[in-house]
Amino acid sequence: MKNIESQNNLFDMNEDLKNLKTVIFEFIEDYEKNQHINVENWLYEKMHKELPNESYENINRMIEETSNSFQVFDEKTKSLERATINGQSKESWVANELRNACVAAGINGSAVYMDNLSNAINTANENLRNSVITNSGFINQNPNFDGIYAEHHHTESFNLSATARGDNARAVVNNRNNSNSVDVTIKNNGKNAQNYQLKYGGNSGSTTGMACSGDYRGQRILVPKEQVNDVKNNLPNKTVTDNIEYEGAESTALSKKEGRERAQELQNGEFQEWDWNMFRIKDIARGFGKKVVENALLSFTLDLGVNTAKKLLNNEKITPKELVVNSLKSSSSSALKMIVAGALKVSSEKGLIKAIPKGSPMSRISAIVHLAIENTKIAYDISTLKITFRDGMDKMIRTSISMTMGLIASSKASVLGASLTSVLGPAGAIIGGFVGSCIGYAAGSTIGQSIGNVSSKIISGVKAVCHSCISTVKSVGSRISIGLKSIGSAIGNFL
Numbered sequence: 001m002k003n004i005e006s007q008n009n010l011f012d013m014n015e016d017l018k019n020l021k022t023v024i025f026e027f028i029e030d031y032e033k034n035q036h037i038n039v040e041n042w043l044y045e046k047m048h049k050e051l052p053n054e055s056y057e058n059i060n061r062m063i064e065e066t067s068n069s070f071q072v073f074d075e076k077t078k079s080l081e082r083a084t085i086n087g088q089s090k091e092s093w094v095a096n097e098l099r100n101a102c103v104a105a106g107i108n109g110s111a112v113y114m115d116n117l118s119n120a121i122n123t124a125n126e127n128l129r130n131s132v133i134t135n136s137g138f139i140n141q142n143p144n145f146d147g148i149y150a151e152h153h154h155t156e157s158f159n160l161s162a163t164a165r166g167d168n169a170r171a172v173v174n175n176r177n178n179s180n181s182v183d184v185t186i187k188n189n190g191k192n193a194q195n196y197q198l199k200y201g202g203n204s205g206s207t208t209g210m211a212c213s214g215d216y217r218g219q220r221i222l223v224p225k226e227q228v229n230d231v232k233n234n235l236p237n238k239t240v241t242d243n244i245e246y247e248g249a250e251s252t253a254l255s256k257k258e259g260r261e262r263a264q265e266l267q268n269g270e271f272q273e274w275d276w277n278m279f280r281i282k283d284i285a286r287g288f289g290k291k292v293v294e295n296a297l298l299s300f301t302l303d304l305g306v307n308t309a310k311k312l313l314n315n316e317k318i319t320p321k322e323l324v325v326n327s328l329k330s331s332s333s334s335a336l337k338m339i340v341a342g343a344l345k346v347s348s349e350k351g352l353i354k355a356i357p358k359g360s361p362m363s364r365i366s367a368i369v370h371l372a373i374e375n376t377k378i379a380y381d382i383s384t385l386k387i388t389f390r391d392g393m394d395k396m397i398r399t400s401i402s403m404t405m406g407l408i409a410s411s412k413a414s415v416l417g418a419s420l421t422s423v424l425g426p427a428g429a430i431i432g433g434f435v436g437s438c439i440g441y442a443a444g445s446t447i448g449q450s451i452g453n454v455s456s457k458i459i460s461g462v463k464a465v466c467h468s469c470i471s472t473v474k475s476v477g478s479r480i481s482i483g484l485k486s487i488g489s490a491i492g493n494f495l
Contacts, residue, residue, distance in 0.1 A: 017434050018312065019352035020344070024438050027343040031335070032323050039335040040067060043342045050346045062362050066341045069366035069406070070334060076406035077374075080398055090401060097405040098284060117279065120163040124156035125273045131173075132266040139267055146256070147200045149263035151183055154198070154222065154244050154251040157278065158186070162249035164283035169193060169246045180214045184222070186246045195219040196244050200256055204230035211235060220244075225253035249283070306455050309437030313448060320444035328380045328443055333373055340435060341369045355431055367407050368428050372436035374399045376451060379440070379458065383450040393458055 027046070034042050040063055047059045076097070083093040131152040132140050140148070155171040162169050169188040174181060186194040197219040201207035204227040211221045211231065220239040223231050228242040242253040265271050327333035344365050348356040356365065375396050382392040436455065441448030 014312075016353040016355055017309070017431075020347050020431070020434065021309075021312065021438050023347045023352065024340055024343045024435065025442065027339050027346075028321050028323060028336075028442060031339050032321060035323070039338050043338055047342055047346060051349055054349075062345060063338075063342075065362040066338060066345075066366050069363045070337050070341075070370060072409060073367070073370045073403050073406040076402040076409065077399060080402040080405075084398070090398065092282065094401060094405060097409065100409070116163055117160075117276070117284075120160050121274055121276070121278070124160055124278070127156055128152055128266070128274070129271060132263075139269075141267060145267060146259040146263040147198065149266065150200050150222075150224075150254055150259045151198050153254050153259065153262065154196075155184055156274075158244050158246075158249060158251035160274075160278055161251065161280060161283045162246075164279050165249050167247065167249050169249055171244060171251070180216060182219055184244060186244060188246065194244065194246050196222045198222045200224055200259060201227075202256060203227070204234065207231055208234040211238065211240075224256040224259070226255050228253075252278070306433040306437050306452060309434050309441065309452065313437070313441040313445075316441075316445070318441055318445050318448070320447070321442045324439055324442040325444070325447075327373070328377050328439075328447075333377065336439070337366070337369050337373055340373065340439070341366050344369060344431075344435070353431065356428070363407060364428070367403055368432045369435060371400060371403050372432045373439055374403075375455070375458075376436040376439045379436075379451045379454040380443075380447065382458075383447075383454045389454075389457070392454075396458060 030046065031039065031042055043063055044056075044059060047062065048054065048056065051059070079097075080090065080093055084090065128149075131148060132145065134140050142148075151173045155173050158171040162171075169186055171184055171186045173184055176182070182195045183198045184196040185192055186196075195218055197211070197214075197216045199207045199210040199221055200223065201210050204223075207223050207227050208231050211223075212235070216238075220241055221231070221235065222244060223240060223242060225242040228240060232240045243251045245251070262271075323336060323339075327336040341362070344353075344356065345360075345362065347353045348360055348365070349358050351358065378387070378392050378395050378399070381387045382389055387395070433455070437448065437452055440451035440455075443451075
């Protein structure tokens with residue numbers, strides 16, 4: 001492997017990985033001699049011995065954070081599994097998890113995506129409140145104000161949908177009273193994309209008559225949701241709808257009764273402000289869920305760690321370690337994860353692996369270890385024909401996504417933005433691939449080689465998934481390339 005250049009120094013990643021392998025194997029071998037001791041108690045003494053300058057309190061905090069992280073990752077994995085069994089999509093689950101994390105974090109402004117959603121809600125509420133104010137500055141007491149409210153309701157709910165999806169299209173109320181004028185226009189990048197004429201009669205017959213009273217060519221007829229089917233039947237030659245939409249973004253349908261009630265609330269100064277519940281799960285899934293999948297799959301797109309481990313360990317005679325063999329076969333591998341996380345932290349603090357800088361949070365290190373070991377277990381199950389390749393690949397993707405959301409859920413508000421935008425990064429991906437391969441070879445050379453071969457095939461398979469399901473894969477690849485050229489960039493993504 002070629003040297004990876006930093007602005008400040010040059011180093012050989014191979015040396016980092018060799019050092020890491022030595023520490024991981026030494027930690028595993030040491031614990032195998034002391035399995036009568038609780039793994040956390042053993043790790044407490046081990047880390048204090050390896051890092052004598054760290055206080056007992058700080059080491060205890062590291063171990064607690066590590067243990068808590070693995071617990072959250074496991075909880076999210078089980079939650080996602082239950083959701084998919086019940087027919088819920090991965091994207092919908094991600095969106096629900098994101099919304100919960102955003103609420104828990106108080107919508108922290110460090111996350112650009114969340115900031116955009118928060119601003120969109122504030123803008124929608126402001127525009128809805130202003131809609132009832134006349135040009136003279138008084139409250140509009142028109143008994144037919146519900147029609148005006150409906151225009152703004154559809155406009156603002158569409159804009160929330162588009163914002164959540166990350167789309168550029170926006171709807172505007174035209175506020176024109178001349179004959180046949182357009183009520184609502186959707187603009188995409190400043191150009192008119194869709195025109196709507198709103199007709200909100202008291203019943204479908206009245207609404208149909210209103211729609212026939214003018215020349216509305218080039219406009220879709222927007223009607224109350226409970227009337228849409230009847231009006232469609234009455235006007236077969238017109239495009240009739242109960243919401244406005246453009247390329248997937250859409251407004252929330254509104255009944256005549258709902259429109260009248262909301263309009264009266266505004267006129268009486270009793271408007272109930274919109275909140276996060278106005279965002280559609282599917283919109284957040286598209287806008288943010290795609291980012292989660294990108295970040296989760298990033299760990300698969302770098303096979304450097306896997307290939308380096310195969311080259312480094314393939315000719316080495318390794319005595320199978322019982323702890324590792326049992327962990328690969330078992331549903332639980334908590335002890336092994338704690339041991340390897342401790343080895344990674346010690347390697348980082350001693351400067352043996354520069355790709356993970358000193359002081360890196362244990363939650364991030366735990367994420368690398370969790371993903372590496374879980375994926376190695378899945379690769380082992382594939383190699384032993386316990387599960388199919390296709391099921392294994394899907395399980396790996398779900399493991400990556402659930403780990404990502406677990407990391408987000410456990411993040412403090414001040415660092416949630418960083419969790420949203422990057423989880424492992426290229427540096428973490430290389431380390432993770434190598435750690436997983438080391439664990440495979442620790443079960444014996446034959447098992448390790450088999451797991452390595454399966455992992456290489458899975459990497460290729462998930463790359464294909466990236467190309468088919470993520471439209472921004474080229475930009476992801478570009479970021480990866482940049483990260484590999486500069487370890488400084490890679491470390492920035494990792495943190």
